[in-house]
Amino acid sequence: MTRTTPAAPRAYRRLSVPERRAQLLDAALSLFAHRAPEDVSLDDVAEAAGVSRPLVYRYFPGGKQQLYEAALRSAADELAVCFAEPQTGPLTLRLARALERYLAFVDQHDTGFSALLHGGSVVETSRTTAIVDGIRRRAAEQILVHLAVPAPGPRLRMMVRTWITAVEAASLIWLDEGKQPDVAELRDWLLDQFVALLTATAATDPQTAAVARAALALEAPDGPVGVLARRVIPVVSEAAHLL
Amino acid sequence: MTRTTPAAPRAYRRLSVPERRAQLLDAALSLFAHRAPEDVSLDDVAEAAGVSRPLVYRYFPGGKQQLYEAALRSAADELAVCFAEPQTGPLTLRLARALERYLAFVDQHDTGFSALLHGGSVVETSRTTAIVDGIRRRAAEQILVHLAVPAPGPRLRMMVRTWITAVEAASLIWLDEGKQPDVAELRDWLLDQFVALLTATAATDPQTAAVARAALALEAPDGPVGVLARRVIPVVSEAAHLL
Numbered sequence: 001m002t003r004t005t006p007a008a009p010r011a012y013r014r015l016s017v018p019e020r021r022a023q024l025l026d027a028a029l030s031l032f033a034h035r036a037p038e039d040v041s042l043d044d045v046a047e048a049a050g051v052s053r054p055l056v057y058r059y060f061p062g063g064k065q066q067l068y069e070a071a072l073r074s075a076a077d078e079l080a081v082c083f084a085e086p087q088t089g090p091l092t093l094r095l096a097r098a099l100e101r102y103l104a105f106v107d108q109h110d111t112g113f114s115a116l117l118h119g120g121s122v123v124e125t126s127r128t129t130a131i132v133d134g135i136r137r138r139a140a141e142q143i144l145v146h147l148a149v150p151a152p153g154p155r156l157r158m159m160v161r162t163w164i165t166a167v168e169a170a171s172l173i174w175l176d177e178g179k180q181p182d183v184a185e186l187r188d189w190l191l192d193q194f195v196a197l198l199t200a201t202a203a204t205d206p207q208t209a210a211v212a213r214a215a216l217a218l219e220a221p222d223g224p225v226g227v228l229a230r231r232v233i234p235v236v237s238e239a240a241h242l243l
Numbered sequence: 244m245t246r247t248t249p250a251a252p253r254a255y256r257r258l259s260v261p262e263r264r265a266q267l268l269d270a271a272l273s274l275f276a277h278r279a280p281e282d283v284s285l286d287d288v289a290e291a292a293g294v295s296r297p298l299v300y301r302y303f304p305g306g307k308q309q310l311y312e313a314a315l316r317s318a319a320d321e322l323a324v325c326f327a328e329p330q331t332g333p334l335t336l337r338l339a340r341a342l343e344r345y346l347a348f349v350d351q352h353d354t355g356f357s358a359l360l361h362g363g364s365v366v367e368t369s370r371t372t373a374i375v376d377g378i379r380r381r382a383a384e385q386i387l388v389h390l391a392v393p394a395p396g397p398r399l400r401m402m403v404r405t406w407i408t409a410v411e412a413a414s415l416i417w418l419d420e421g422k423q424p425d426v427a428e429l430r431d432w433l434l435d436q437f438v439a440l441l442t443a444t445a446a447t448d449p450q451t452a453a454v455a456r457a458a459l460a461l462e463a464p465d466g467p468v469g470v471l472a473r474r475v476i477p478v479v480s481e482a483a484h485l486l
Contacts, residue, residue, distance in 0.1 A: 165408055170405050200438065226486070
């Protein structure tokens with residue numbers, strides 16, 4: 001190779017080490033987003049990044065497994081940003097915005113998201129499981145921040161974690177069903193579920209009841225809780241014999 | 244070995260092939276129930292069943308992986324029976340009985356249940372994932388039978404599947420937290436969640452609304468829905484500004 005050889009080999013040198021790493025990771029992430037991990041090869045990553053396979057190995061000596069875990073960590077950081085939301089205004093509007101960003105992420109990483117959460121994948125290890133659990137934990141912590149409870153008790157924590165699993169499960173079903181219903185409808189339904197779970201848990205847990213009361217006080221009549229309440233009344237009003 | 248040699252070697256012959264298989268499976272199942280799969284060896288299974296390691300291999304040439312999958316299939320069949328329930332009486336009482344059996348199963352298979360569902364286990368494959376998905380599907384079908392809908396629409400199906408995931412998630416959290424709260428409290432809370440989800444979904448899905456109305460009509464004032472309704476009213480009555 002002479003100094004006058006243009007293009008490819010010299011292009012390798014244009015990026016700094018962190019830049020090259022980021023570029024390979026980006027290429028990997030977009031491949032893992034839309035294909036099952038078993039359908040992504042190191043050659044695919046090299047091709048997508050416009051580099052050679054040995055170069056990919058130089059940055060990721062652990063090969064596909066290492067690339068997958070690095071891509072997953074980067075996706076986890078992206079997801080953590082989804083949940084960040086200013087602590088002002090009605091709770092349901094904050095949750096609606098967080099859900100919107102989460103569902104956009106699910107939409108953009110459809111195949112990879114399904115493969116990751118359906119389990120049994122070749123690249124699944126205790127490390128990938130720990131990363132996914134970390135995402136769930138961060139989401140739960142964020143929600144508890146919005147519930148403004150300094151020391152959330154076991155029932156409230158269980159309720160939040162259960163809802164997060166429900167969101168995840170509903171997202172997977174949504175992907176399985178060809179992204180039906182539309183994303184705004186799914187978001188509203190998940191929000192209704194949150195309100196329903198909070199209310200049902202408030203029935204037996206005093207701390208949750210206090211949170212629910214405080215949250216309800218901030219809701220507007222034309223907000224999600226007002227709409228839900230007016231729609232639920234005709235259904236439950238037939239159950240007057242229970243009161 | 245002479246014909247007069249007593250005990251061990253001859254004991255092998257006393258059981259028929261299906262009996263021996265069942266005995267090995269039972270031994271494996273009780274080991275896998277209380278230990279992570281990586282902490283169970285074929286020697287442990289042989290010892291628990293009082294047989295030699297080669298005999299275990301004769302019945303399960305695929306070794307631990309095959310034993311694990313067979314044990315999982317047998318646990319899946321046991322779980323399917325949990326959900327079977329006559330279609331009479333209030334819906335919440337039928338669900339309460341099914342939940343009670345399910346939670347007893349979780350209690351009895353604690354470590355194995357956690358290991359299986361936390362993912363990333365060495366014995367996890369697309370086959371084990373398929374078995375677990377099969378359990379969820381059977382549970383969902385059973386619940387839809389009790390909702391008495393001949394052709395359940397996507398929203399109702401999504402609601403049922405979401406609740407099943409919530410039950411699973413809550414069971415895992417319950418195990419993580421040293422089986423707190425007590426099992427009856429957990430069962431009642433999961434039941435309240437079902438009622439809450441059904442009601443919230445009824446708000447936007449006409450088919451679910453019809454199911455909810457029919458179910459509410461069968462509930463008794465001192466049943467789970469009556470108790471929940473009377474407890475929820477004081478919390479939501481402060482939200483009159485939303486109506």
